[in-house]
Amino acid sequence: MSLNMFIQNFINALGLGSLYGLIAIGYTMVYGILRLINFAHGDIFMLGAYFMFFATIRYKLPWAVGVLLAIAGSTICGLLVDRIAYRPLRSAPRISALISAIGVSFFLESLATVLFTGMPRAVLQPEWLMQPMLIRDGGIRLMPLGIMVPVISFILVGALLWVVHKTKPGLAMRSISFDIETTRLMGVSVDKIIALTFALGSALAALAGIMWALRYPRVEPFMGMFPGFKAFIAAVFGGIGSIPGAMIGGLTLGFVEIMSIAFFPTLSGYRDAFAFVLLIVILLVKPTGLMGEKLEEKI
Amino acid sequence: MNTKTRNLILNGLALAALVVFLYQAPGNLDRYKLRIINLIAINAILGLSLNLIYGMTGMFSLGHAGFMAIGAYVSALLILTAEQKTSMWILQPILPWLLNLHAPFVVSLIAAGLAAAFFGWLIALPVLRLGGDYLGIATLGFAEIIRILIVNLTPLTNGSLGLKGIPAHTDLWMSYGCLVAMLIFMTRLMSGNFGNVLRAVRDDEIAARTMGIDTFRTRVLAFTIGCFGGGVGGALMGNLITAIDPKMFMITQTYSLLMIVVVGGLGSITGSVIGAILVTTMLEWLRFVEEPITIGSLHISGIPGMRMVVFSMLLIAVIIFRREGIMGPREFSWSWFFPARKAEPEMKGGND
Secondary structure, three states: OOHHHHHHHHHHHHHHHHHHHHHHHHHHHHHHHHOOOOOOHHHHHHHHHHHHHHHHHHOOOOHHHHHHHHHHHHHHHHHHHHHHHHHHHOOOOHHHHHHHHHHHHHHHHHHHHHHHOOOOEEOOOOHHHHOOEEEOOOOEEEOHHHHHHHHHHHHHHHHHHHHHHHOHHHHHHHHHHHOHHHHHHOOOOHHHHHHHHHHHHHHHHHHHHHHHHHHOOEEOOOOOHHHHHHHHHHHHHHOOOOHHHHHHHHHHHHHHHHHHHHHOHHHHHHHHHHHHHHHHHHHHHOOOOOOOOOOOOOO | OOHHHHHHHHHHHHHHHHHHHHHHHHHHOOHHHHHHHHHHHHHHHHHHHHHHHHHHOOOOOOOHHHHHHHHHHHHHHHHOOHHHHHHHOOOOOOOHHHHOOOOOHHHHHHHHHHHHHHHHHHHHHHHOOOOHHHHHHHHHHHHHHHHHHHHHOHHHHOHHHOEOOOOOOOOHHHHHHHHHHHHHHHHHHHHOHHHHHHHHHHHOHHHHHHOOOOHHHHHHHHHHHHHHHHHHHHHHHHHHHOOEOHHHHOHHHHHHHHHHHHHHOOOOHHHHHHHHHHHHHHHHHHHHHHOOEEEOOEEEOOOOOHHHHHHHHHHHHHHHHOOOOOOOOOOOOHHHHOOOOOOOHHHOOOOO
16 A cells, blocks of 8 residues: 555544544433443434535525524434333333333434435535545645634534543532432432533534544434444443543544455445444454543443 | 142143134234234244343343344245346346255254254353343344444445345244244243243342352353344244345344333233234324324324324333333233232241
């Protein structure tokens, strides 16, 4: 593989990996607090992409407005999911909430099929995102979108880390993930903080969905399924509960997927299987993930 | 007459009623209804096998669609004739040793179950060390890997084109025969000591280990048996629908099995059968929401896909409002129909 090809693949992997990372953060935050795999998270990502599609392409709203509307819409959906499907099950066995999450995911996917039809729709990419810059005598094509995706992702992760570590609600979040009952006794409104967690995660998922739809220019009702599973795996890989871990897991997964196909093109049919193999390997070798703390088994 | 002989007679009568029904059904019902009745039995087998893994042993597995796929493909590859195979593999030629492999239907069913059980066992060894929801996501991953392998291993599986023209071997006798066998096996299993061991592993693994139960081996065994059921169910399904392709075995297939188990009641054999009847008929009945309705001058055009929206809403509603399902952990018993006898004197405690 030539150096140009390698750099090109490196940039692609960085973009894909940071998108996985952004979705993974939503999983890791919710799992850290509620010990729940929020299966519906990938579908919030899908909704974000659809909202953006309808706002900017159907109704010709300006991009900034469309993106903001999409984020707001997805955040509301995320909050509704928590309120309707998860909050009644807070004191139930964990598996019940998990089945509810599966139901919600299935519901959002079928609802999207009914409302938006199952046909994939092409997303018209805006000109200014797609002007290719040629580097090294045209050996590498770099598009503004390709730079924007990782840059925006890293800025968002930085902002989120600041929220979690330097603000009061962030302190409450960390406290809940440590011990929910004691936090409640300290006068923290636990349900509000959990809602805030869902809102932050959904907003990030929506942004990831928007950037995903621009990168692979189409939207469809099941587009969130595989990125969702993979992002969860990224979160486990990085150590569930850890925000930097989710980002590192996402980037690792992005690099594994892009690079293994770049080096072994015959494997391209197995692309979606890599993540699951990675999951099983990490769970066997280091179940806590790269940056995770050991979750105490309560007897 | 004591309770044991009474139950034996009643079971015999119930079986006889089933035989009469199966004998009469093909002559009196149309093909569509027969197909649903067949599907109920297959879904009950699949639901029972998932219930053994999840409801009775407490292993949250989302991989059942993968084991169904293995079963369906193994059975179909054994049944299809060499001519059918050569005409179907158009993308890449079929593996030479596979071309002339042929077996009768019943042998293919057993082979399907064994193949699924083998893969289940293989997967169980690393994955069952995980607990709870990690196990769910790992088994889901395995099911997806199996599906991706089926798509890509074209010389073995004919890839994404799937297999067509499988003879419709699954008739009512076959599917209900398998269901009755499964029911007898499960009730014997769960009323015996192994059933107690499974419940102990589910309810408190540490306590079970303290009692000297090899919990890991028990879980692997239950998982493998469950996978056998999944493989047989998949094979019956393939022989009923007569065409299979990798898309049939997506995660949504596992979701409907999960629905059967959850609606019926976790850990209840009766519950899984009731769940299979309800979910199968409901899924068919819900087709009406997708069809155009005309009431007087009001015309409502059908909404394609609406069925799944209603279905998923029901799943959420059941888990929120009636988590234990219809049966809970209870089982059907003939004693329901007989008034309980007065407490016998020797049952009383103490010497007063």
